[in-house]
Amino acid sequence: MIADLPDDLARLWRVPKGSRLGRPAALDVDVVVRTAIELADRDGLPGATLPKLAAELGVTPMSLYRHVGSKDELLTLMGDLAFGPPPEYPPPHNDWRAMLRQWAHAQWAVHRRRPWLAHLPISGPPRGPHLLAWVDAGLRAVRDTGLDPAAKLGTLTVVSGYVRHADLLAQQLAEGWLADGTAQPRHEQTYGRQMSALIDPNRFPDAAALFASGLFESPPPTTDPTGDDFHFGLDLILDGVAVAIAR
Template identity: 85%
Template sequence: MTDLPDDLARLWRLQRGSRLGRPAGLDVERVVRTAVELADRDGLAGATLPKLAAELGVTPMSLYRHVGSKDELLTLMGDLGFGEPPEYAPPHDDWRALLRQWALAQWAVHRRRPWLAQLPIAGPPRGPHLLAWVDSGLRALRDTGADPGAKLGILTVVGGYVRHADLLAQQLSDGWLADGGAQPQHEQDYGRQMAILVDPNRFPDAAALFSSGLFESAPPSDDPTGDDFRFGLELILDGVAAGMPD
């Protein structure tokens, strides 16, 4: 394994070289788990190297013995933060139900750890946790007859949708909180304001939308963001189904 780059060895927790001079009890796993805990508590801005060092009671420079850089720390956090993928209860003959379960499990992780969607995308999955999610998604598609490239493309589209939906929900929520009030009130205000501004001669279909009363109705559940997510997910699964080999 000597030909593996150092960052990949750390991602997979492969021991390398001497541990002389390292603080007792401090290793990659502890550093990354502490960073994840800080991000869970204070957001991504709370998991900087100086704050992490203070939490661990070490100097910031000593952390570089365990994580090569700030960017590497984010990669390590992203892998560990996802945790384990879902276990599918038998039978395993309904790819759509399994892929839906896979996507909903990712959605739950994102909603629990909103900082995950804020991490930069630094390449394909390389760590054991994210690859476990890839393996789980491929298992859902195992008996579809789709070729490997198509399966990977499906997982990329579905996983990308989960990430984007979570990021959009966060940004909308941040906007609502900044203005004060709750989502239903903001939606009603939006609908009423647009109904005044949108000229039916210029935007006939948009005008029809805002005059339909859609934004005056109560949200269908206590989790309108989740309802929107599930609606979009079913549309994507419809598209996947249409592209499946006969």
């Protein structure tokens, strides 16, 4: 059965194929992928190209193809390994909401530590051991909810998709603030004033009311606006899951 595995799946699971005789190679899949992750952590995803990876390892780009079949496969390998192990829930394991929140917060922490993860292309469902460990941990959180398998998987998809999108949005907003040298509170204040001047209450009555409310003029005090927005959105999703469970 293992012999029938596609080469890329065998590499993803580190399943050896072929003869293992002879001297161990100095370069293997783990060395290549961990080095690529280090480059992405340092320079972002554009820093983890095959030529840059080869230069970092002191080998030719062609030699990398013995360990990763393509750039797309390298990205898949990086995305799986970079997540690391999922969270472990404290006992008594009877609070699905607390466990699912911990699962989402742990993903959020990984994304904030490695912003390049949100920029990886999605080419299919999780296939690697690390991402499937996260799926397993998520399923453990909703095990006793009474949801059917499809609803459980759908819940994890929605929550993890929200984490990814929230991180990507936070990155893009931060890039916008840095680009014009404006801190977030001042940026929001300017935005509110500009929209208030432009919006016609007769055309956009509810939007006009929002900008007239003073929300952007004096935003609520916070030490972590990105985190506050994330927690608010996550609670909305968990409220929806609670409704599905009750139904």
